[in-house]
Amino acid sequence: MTEERCDPLNLELLQRRLQQLVSGRKFLLVLDGVWNEEQYYWEMLRAPLMAGENGSRVLVTARSELVSRNMRTLPPIHLNGLEEEHCWSLFQDLAFERGAWNRHRNLAEIGRKIVKKCQGSPLAVRSIGGLLYNKTDEEEWKSVLSDLPDPDDDAYKILLTLKVSYDHLPLHLKQCFAFCSIFPNGYEFERDELVKLWIAVGLVNKPRGMRSLENIGGKYFDYLLWRSFFHISSSGNQQSKMKYKMPGLIHELAQSVSEHECLRFENNAVHGESGNSRYVVSCLQNMNPFTFQKIYENQGLRAFILLPENGVPTKQVPNHLFRNLKHLRALDLRQNELVALPDAIGNLIHLRFLNLYGTQIERLPESVNNLYNLQVLELGECNKLLELPKGMSNLVNLRHLGLHLNWNKHRNRWIDLISMPPGLAN
Known part of the structure; x- marks a missing residue:
């Protein structure tokens, strides 16, 4: 993984905006699940917050003692896990239907030991309890127990506990x-x-x-x-x-078991191993040539998702994307300021899923009709959409066409489109 610090110009603009929002106001800011242990980042955040009114508070949750030290906060409050009896009660409700325990008392002793290894984590109890739901094989329960790590005051041990429920999935x-x-x-x-x-x-x-x-x-x-x-x-x-x-720890588990399959670009950093990834998602503020180069190293890429939440909205997709990612099955460009797709999209003959929800698209290129494997075409909230390609009825595998339109029975046409392809108007 590589990491770069934020663009100083963008950071300065963000600091100014934050200072304007809190200036002269009393606020409560909750930062949940802080993981970054570098004091530099906290100083950059704290500076504009000082403009708030006296009595303002910042509440931080973290699993690292170093985070609280760097933030120079009040003495941290260490949260204990659930008491063992409460965990046992929760586990009983999850592992069997009410009253069923009376028929499987031989499993109670094993269940108690399992609960102890969950270290008071309700998430671990729910995960393991759900895994064993209505299973009565004593050997299977013992197998789960033996796979669980020994109790330890370490968040990593909780992650290992959760991984047991993953390991037992088909x-x-x-x-x-x-x-x-x-x-x-x-x-x-x-x-x-x-x-x-x-x-x-x-x-x-x-x-x-x-x-x-x-x-x-x-x-x-x-x-x-x-x-x-x-x-x-x-x-x-x-x-x-x-x-x-996904809960935070579950998301960490998903990342740990998929590091060779998923490539993520977010927070000005690359997460995952490039070369053999099957899925990629980008939340970057700028899709520069270096980013595309890293993506194109993955010739077998199956899914490309571009999320605009934390980045600059995209107005166009480069042609070379469609030339280099010929094996794509899913392309998700939702809620971007996309105004057009290049004809080269017709090269993605394996594409099954195309999401253009909330874009500024007016027309789709006729080459879309070459996407014979397309199953899902999402065009909901494409408010500027005027017409669909005339040959779309050739998309014989299309099962989901997302169009949030109204049919005008008096004019015998769709209100928001100037034309509909033959075979799609009924």
Whole structure:
């Protein structure tokens, strides 16, 4: 991994903006999960915060004692884990349905030892308890117990404990979970969004009988959710689709098991090993030639995701992207100021997933009709979209076309489009 410090000019602008926001105001700032131990970064943040009104507070959570020392805070409060009896009660609720313990008392002693090794971590208890849900084989319980690390006041030991639940997953779920490390820590995703990406990169097994790939992928998702690899996000509401995210330690676990598969560009740093990566995500402020060079070293790349949350919105995608990444299955350019796609996109004949949600696209190039393997085309909230390519009915594998439009029955046309391709208007 390589790391560079922030651009001084951008940092100065951010400091000024932060100072303006807090100047003369009393505020409470919560920094959750701080990991950077360099005092330089804290000094850069603290300087503009001094403009706040007396009585302002900054609350920091971290797993490193050095973080609190560098911040020169009040004496840190060390949080203890759950008491063992509380952990045991939680584990019982997760491992068996209510009342079932009476039929499996032989597992109680093993369960107690498992709980002790979870070191008071409710996340570890939930993960291991979910792993053993309704399993009654005593040898399987002993196997899980033997795989757990001995108790230790070390966050790394908790990570090893969580890894046991990963190690006991079937291969297809391990692959689906590892893929999720492509998202930044704290990133919120939708169930359908993730399932479609899994399908696009080939992580969902072929359906049996009449079951669809989406149905099978949904089962994969639910299994990981029940095992606490995903949590429902508290920011979700009834007006929007349910959002999910991975807890911080689970995200670290995903990164540790996928370091050879996922390449991430964020915080002006490169994370992961370049050369044989299958998935790449970028949150950089500037996609410079060096960045693209690092990406193109991965000839077998299957997914490219460009997230605009922390970077400068992209107005165009270079032609050489499509010439160098010919094996792409998924291309996600959502919520960027993208105004056009080059004709070269037609070279991505293996592409199954194309997300242009919320872009400024007016027209798609006719070469899109060459993407015969395309399964998902997301064009929702593309408010400037005027028309679709006329030959889109040739996309015989297309199963999901995202268009948030209204049909005007009096004018017999879509309100927001000047034309619809034959075969797609009904």
